[in-house]
Amino acid sequence: MNLQTQLPLKKETRNPIDYKSKIVLLGSCFSENIGNKLNYYKFQATQNPFGILFHPKAIENLVTKAINLEMYGEDDFLFKNERWHCFDAHSSLSTIDKKELLNNLNTTISSTKEKLETASHIIITLGTSWVYRYIETNTVVANCHKIPQKKFLKEILSVDEISESLEAIVSLIQGINKNVTLLFTVSPVRHLKDGFVENMQSKSHLIAAIHNVINPRNSTHYFPSYDIMMDELRDYRFYAEDMIHPNPTAINYIWEKFVATWFSEEALSTMQKIETIQKGISHKPFNEDSDQHKQxxxxxxxxxxxxxxQFPFIKF
Structure with missing residues (x-):
């Protein structure tokens, strides 16, 4: 008896991920989950240099600024709750010192361009189609930094607007890195603060727009993270207590699907060895002075x- 429908996933053979790959992850908090897994297995991965970015316009803005080396000035920041913030970056980058924020963001702009130029794979995870426009400057922000909502207009990006944004991202990146593989996915995290129906509308816009843009012949692909969560894991036991975020079981399940689809056989073998080492590092002995533990x-x-x-860049 088959109690689950499974999405058919085709194994990537043209440019799979291995330990020579240089990976950049951009986007919503689900990219952090995947990035943490890549870091655990010691891949060469960079995740969210500007922090978590939920919508495509924020990612497009980062890619544009990085590739064009558009530096920030002190007038680009605002002071709120005793910290300096930038509307283009997540609050995790905010600081109490304005010059520190300026230096950090401009350094990150430069390093991000270098990462985009040398990446073999760029994984972009979209979280929502809903955006907030700061009324004072008429600009869409990446993060509101707990500024009163009355200072923003809430809008939903249309499928065409998202498609245009994604096309710009692809064009910009491939303009400086013609050999890169771009992999789009949609976060399985439910944005219920927008509303139940509004969340589904938002995810639908993202998925439709991605499928307008991807083309395997152009090295642009889709990995169905959201689809797996909604179809294969359609049970609340796969959610955290908030009933919004996937729990560790769901994250591991989607990760295993991702690995089976996108990783080379050589990488799988090395991952097993690294996992053995990682478990050994975290092992707590009964007797640290025993001969058995020393061995x-x-x-x-x-x-x-x-x-x-074998891989000099790997450090434990």
């Missing part, structure tokens, strides 16, 4: 050296 540590060091010899 365990020696074996663990040998495994680390073997991996580091």
């Amino acid at each position: 365990f540590l020696n074996n663990l060091e040998d495994k680390k050296k073997e991996i580091s010899k």
Whole structure:
């Protein structure tokens, strides 16, 4: 008896992810989940240099500024709740010192351009079609930084607007990196603060727009994170207590699907070795002074050296 429908996923053979890959992740908080997995397995991955970005306009803005090296000035920031903020970045980058924020963002702009130029794979996770426009400057912001909502207009991006934004992102990146593989996905996190119906409308706009843009012959692809959550994991036991975010079981399930689809066989073998090392590092012995534990540590060091010899960039 089959109690689950499964999405048919085709194995990527043209440009799979391996340990030579240089990966950049941009977008909503689900990209953080995938990025954390990549970091655990010691891939060369950079995630969200401007922090979590929920909608396509925010990602387009970052890519545009980075590629054109558009630097910030002190007039681009605002002071709220005893911290300096930038509307283009997540509040995790906010600081109490204005010059520190200026230096951090401009340094990040430069480093992001370098990462985009050298990336083999760029994974973009879209979270929502809803955006907030700051009335005073008539600009769409990436983060409202808890400024009163009356200072913003809430809008939903149309499918055409999102398609145009994604096309701009693809064009900009491929203009400086013609060999990159771009992988779009939609976050399975439910944005219920927008409303139940509004959340579904938002996700629908994102999915429709992505399918307007992707073309495997142009190295642009779609990975169905949202689709897997909605179809294969259609049960509240796969959600966290807030009933909004996928729980660790769901994240691991989608990660396994992603790995099976996009990772090379050689990478899978190395991942198993690294997982053994990571579990060994976190192991807590009953007796640290025992001969058995000392032998365990020696074996663990040998495994680390073997991996580091093969991949010098890997550090434990």
